[in-house]
Amino acid sequence: MDTKLQGISAFARSTILELRDTIWAMNNNEIHFEDLRARILDFIEKAKIAKEDIDFKFTIEDSLHQEKLSSITGMNIYRTIQEAVNNAIKYADASLITIEVKTIEDKITIYIQDNGKGFEEDKVEKGNGLLNMQRELKILEVFLI
Numbered sequence: 042m043d044t045k046l047q048g049i050s051a052f053a054r055s056t057i058l059e060l061r062d063t064i065w066a067m068n069n070n071e072i073h074f075e076d077l078r079a080r081i082l083d084f085i086e087k088a089k090i091a092k093e094d095i096d097f098k099f100t101i102e103d104s105l106h107q108e109k110l111s112s113i114t115g116m117n118i119y120r121t122i123q124e125a126v127n128n129a130i131k132y133a134d135a136s137l138i139t140i141e142v143k144t145i146e147d148k149i150t151i152y153i154q155d156n157g158k159g160f161e162e163d164k165v166e167k168g169n170g171l172l173n174m175q176r177e178l179k180i181l182e183v184f185l186i
Contacts, residue, residue: 070112071110071112072109072111072112074142077110081140084122084123088126088130094136095136095138097138097140099139099141100140102142105143105144105149118149121151126153129157133157134157134158135155139153139155
């Protein structure tokens with residue numbers, strides 16, 4: 042029973058955080074990359090507490106700091122980074138996760154890399170997380186590498 046209660050509690054906390062993030066995005070017509078950066082840093086700080094044995098490196102190209110995004114685009118980028126980091130934490134057995142956001146040929150490019158065990162994309166069944174990340178970023182013309 043205790044495990045079931047812990048699961049329900051974790052799900053409730055996760056749902057509340059997602060709702061807060063959605064409200065944050067929807068209360069703004071546009072989001073500055075600087076705001077998005079602060080939100081991602083907050084998420085990384087929480088991840089560091091949960092997984093003290095993982096180092097995180099996070100950079101956003103200076104030229105992007107004043108860029109504005111629609112609230113939907115900002116939210117999708119945030120959720121995608123969040124999902125990728127969560128996957129690396131859960132499955133990769135990594136000691137380092139690097140997130141780098143920059144422009145290449147006038148497109149926002151997001152590199153999320155870890156030093157974990159990896160997987161072969163054609164040999165793994167893609168869950169909702171991977172499929173959603175690909176679908177959302179393809180619509181936005183943002184590249185996740």
